[in-house]
Amino acid sequence: MNRLLAERAQGSAVTDRIVRHALTDRVLHWLMAASTLILLGTSFLPILGWQFPWVTAHWVSGFVLIAAVLFHAVRALFWKDIRSMLVGAADLRDVLALARLNLRLTDAPPPRPGKYSPAQKLIHHAFTVVVLVALATGAVMMAKIDTPWWDSNQYILSDATWGVIYVLHGLSALMLITMVMAHVYFALRPEKLLFTRSMILGWITRKEYRAYHDPDRWQVK
Ligand code: HEM
Numbered sequence: 001m002n003r004l005l006a007e008r009a010q011g012s013a014v015t016d017r018i019v020r021h022a023l024t025d026r027v028l029h030w031l032m033a034a035s036t037l038i039l040l041g042t043s044f045l046p047i048l049g050w051q052f053p054w055v056t057a058h059w060v061s062g063f064v065l066i067a068a069v070l071f072h073a074v075r076a077l078f079w080k081d082i083r084s085m086l087v088g089a090a091d092l093r094d095v096l097a098l099a100r101l102n103l104r105l106t107d108a109p110p111p112r113p114g115k116y117s118p119a120q121k122l123i124h125h126a127f128t129v130v131v132l133v134a135l136a137t138g139a140v141m142m143a144k145i146d147t148p149w150w151d152s153n154q155y156i157l158s159d160a161t162w163g164v165i166y167v168l169h170g171l172s173a174l175m176l177i178t179m180v181m182a183h184v185y186f187a188l189r190p191e192k193l194l195f196t197r198s199m200i201l202g203w204i205t206r207k208e209y210r211a212y213h214d215p216d217r218w219q220v221k
């Protein structure tokens with residue numbers, strides 16, 4: 001009982017949890033992650049020599065990713081706090097403070113961000129641009145294959161335009177590999193495991209909240 005009271009006082013009791021990612025957001029993240037990994041696997045494994053009928057699995061997961069991204073974007077824009085993901089002057093100040101810290105120009109403690117750090121905002125926006133390019137070009141490329149709803153027709157665009165579409169699709173896919181690798185690397189680093197736990201179970205502790213976030217910049221209800 002005493003231990004529980006002491007933990008309460010420190011704000012580290014198990015009951016003292018802060019929701020970082022609601023269940024809907026977690027399901028969306030893992031749906032987007034799974035469909036992206038299937039898209040990358042079905043496109044690059046055949047190039048590496050593993051031959052299997054990949055086209056149907058590829059475009060079906062493409063449609064799943066389109067639906068998940070649309071759902072997420074509408075939900076985030078209208079039901080969540082868009083400002084938590086926008087880059088502002090405070091983020092630039094954080095980056096400069098971190099640079100000074102890494103160059104040993106100051107002994108000040110590292111800046112505490114709002115809900116997302118500048119690095120997380122950067123990878124979010126990079127994913128947004130690159131995933132949207134891959135999805136938009138992939139959707140156009142659907143004209144080239146037979147589906148239950150339409151037959152292939154490659155003449156809707158000129159050869160030159162198809163060339164641009166293919167380069168953009170391939171380039172965004174290659175960029176995605178590197179970005180996913182960097183994203184997963186950081187997710188698995190020991191000091192970031194609290195965020196990985198929050199993307200699986202939903203919560204961080206109040207103690208972690210105070211240690212990693214500025215309560216004025218991420219106000220939890
Ligand atoms: C299309 C335009 C997009 C918009 C407008 C948008 C907007 C946002 C916003 C405002 C947040 C912060 C929500 C919060 O924590 O309160 C967020 C979080 C997040 N975004 Fe996006 N996003 C977009 C695209 C994407 C894409 C393409 C992906 C992944 C492929 C993605 C994955 C995520 C994830 C995993 C989170 C954290 C989970 C959460 O909502 O708590 N977003 N997004």
Ligand code: HEM
Pocket residue numbers: 020029032033034036037116120121123124127131180183184187195196197198199
């Ligand atoms: C399969 C391995 C993956 C793991 C382990 C993973 C892990 C995570 C974790 C732990 C977070 C939460 C960070 C936070 O609480 O702020 C996160 C957020 C996010 N994830 Fe993933 N993820 C994976 C795959 C992906 C893929 C494939 C995409 C994109 C297509 C993606 C896009 C995002 C975005 C945009 C965010 C929001 C920005 C951020 O908070 O870093 N994730 N991911």
